[in-house]
Amino acid sequence: MFGYIRAFKPYMRVCQYDIYKAVYCGLCKDMGRRFGFFTRFALSYDIAFLALVSLSVRDKTLSADMQRCIAHPFKKTMCADCKNDLSYSSSAAMILIYHKLKDDIADKGLKEKAAAMCALPFFSGPYRKAAKRLPKLAREIGSAMKQQNDIERQASAGTDLACEPTARMMTAIFGGLPGGGEKKALLERFGYLLGRFIYITDALDDIQEDHRNGSFNPLLRIPGSTAEKDSLSADRLREIRSYADDSINLTLGELAEVYVRLDLTRYREILDNIIYLGLKNTYGNVRSGRFKNKNKRGNHIDG
Amino acid sequence: MDNPYKVLGIDRNASDDEVKRAYKELVKKYHPDQYQDNPLADVAAEKMSDINAAYDQIMTERRSGGAYGGGFSGASRTYSYAYNSAEIRRLIQSGSVTQAEQLLGNVSTQDRDAEWYFLMGSVCYKRGWLNDAYTHFAKAYQMEPSNAEYSAAISQMNRQRSGYMNGSPVNRGASSDMNQACDCCTNLICADCCCECMGGDLIPCC
Missing domain, CATH: 1.10.287.110 (DnaJ domain)
Structure with a gap:
């Protein structure tokens, strides 16, 4: 996961921010308890959002207490406790992270490869544990990952097809939340569209690198002026950005339709903030290149 | 008629x-x-x-192969259409998107009319392939601008494409607040006129 789904802090009330942070801390602790100390570093805002939606779908009040943690050893912070049952979110996170690392080893540059190789042993045990808990999800994500490799090999894939694997993963993850019938269908579409958002944003984020390395990126293939060898010309970059803007806007517009129909009530303000402001803010940062400079993975929320 | x-x-x-x-x-x-x-x-x-x-x-x-005007039988030709749009619509409605796409895919390029593009757009839309859906809806609309169904589809997508998000506090912002402010003034002036008719005055300066 990439950390693209996060709240827009300036528009948050302090009480909302406290809850958001408590969920994040609770997840971090839950992962530590369940899967071992090292896995905690892999937590991202995306998973915090998943946990928040899962709490909201189950209509659970947050039960939290003051705890110490390694990031804040001298100050106790609010932290969601075990009663919230964040196990689905943390197990899903494990499965995702494991596959992401494997994917990095397969097709990233030397530096990422080495980093992923070092990290993988710490995650294979936890992955097996999580996959045992959620076998169906592990299978779905595995097959989506395979599809991604296939698509990246065929040069002609358009944007919609390229989004499909990530979108499918998110479909499986959100579809696995409790709730049957129409609610399940809505959650699945919600996940699908979020996956699209993540993929397109990530593609735009990596555009220069992918162009340099000749890696697959659907945004490099959109029709328009031809690009120079080393770096993308300003004109070409403008074309790509405006195409990405349209795709993102279409995706978010549709996401909002589904979100309204989902009609989640608990933690509504925080979810509203993430959906309506956070996502656009992240995309805006990625678009202007500000996102990369910041701590991308967002290992911890700093107050 | x-x-x-x-x-x-x-x-x-x-x-x-x-x-x-x-x-x-x-x-x-x-x-x-x-x-x-x-x-x-x-x-x-x-x-x-x-x-x-x-x-x-x-x-x-x-x-449907019938002729206009009931008793009129001279020109009752049967038209074999390239595809059965009612069937495809039913499939899309019931969620059998792959099947609908297959039927549409069988239609040869020269038989693809505005409705074909609309249906293909609907298939893409159901899937979540929004970019392709947009292209197809736009094509359907371009071929038959007067069709209400196509223009509704494209205008909904155009709205989203320009950044609209349903339920967002941001797009509720400027425009509608402005309208409310205008409405408020209009109401006041209206009330003032009514008062003046009856010999009173609500806003002394006008």
Whole structure:
């Protein structure tokens, strides 16, 4: 996961921010308890959002207490406790992270490869544990990952097809939340569209690198002026950005339709903030290149 | 309605292409865009709806193989259409998107009319392939701008494309607040007029 789904802090009330942070801390602790100390570093805002939606779908009040943690050893912070049952979110996170690392080893540059190789042993045990808990999800994500490799090999894939694997993963993850019938269908579409958002944003984020390395990126293939060898010309970059803007806007517009129909009530303000402001803010940062400079993975929320 | 053929100004035995051509010409002539700020706009709009109704009637009759006007039997030709749109619509509605796509894919390129593009757009939309859906809806709309279904689809997507998000506090912002402010002033002035009629005064300065 990439950390693209996060709240827009300036528009948050302090009480909302406290809850958001408590969920994040609770997840971090839950992962530590369940899967071992090292896995905690892999937590991202995306998973915090998943946990928040899962709490909201189950209509659970947050039960939290003051705890110490390694990031804040001298100050106790609010932290969601075990009663919230964040196990689905943390197990899903494990499965995702494991596959992401494997994917990095397969097709990233030397530096990422080495980093992923070092990290993988710490995650294979936890992955097996999580996959045992959620076998169906592990299978779905595995097959989506395979599809991604296939698509990246065929040069002609358009944007919609390229989004499909990530979108499918998110479909499986959100579809696995409790709730049957129409609610399940809505959650699945919600996940699908979020996956699209993540993929397109990530593609735009990596555009220069992918162009340099000749890696697959659907945004490099959109029709328009031809690009120079080393770096993308300003004109070409403008074309790509405006195409990405349209795709993102279409995706978010549709996401909002589904979100309204989902009609989640608990933690509504925080979810509203993430959906309506956070996502656009992240995309805006990625678009202007500000996102990369910041701590991308967002290992911890700093107050 | 009058004889739909008369409305389009063509002969009953005209071929499908001739019907389409006549229809397109009339649409061009009476399209509301031509009549903006024109006193004849109402007349043109009425004429447009007549033309649409006539065209729809002719096309449905021809599609179902029947002839216009019940007892009239001379020109009852059966038209084999390249695809069964009702069936495809049903499939899309019930969520069998892959099947619908297969049926649409079998249609050869020259038989792809506006409805084909609309249906293909709907398939993509159901899937979540929004970029392709947009392209197809746009094409359907471009081929038949007067069709309410196509224009509704494309205008919804255009709204989203320009950044609209349903339920967002941001797009509720500027425009509607402004409207509320205007409404408030209008209401006050209105109330003032009423008071003045009755001999009182709500806003002394006007």
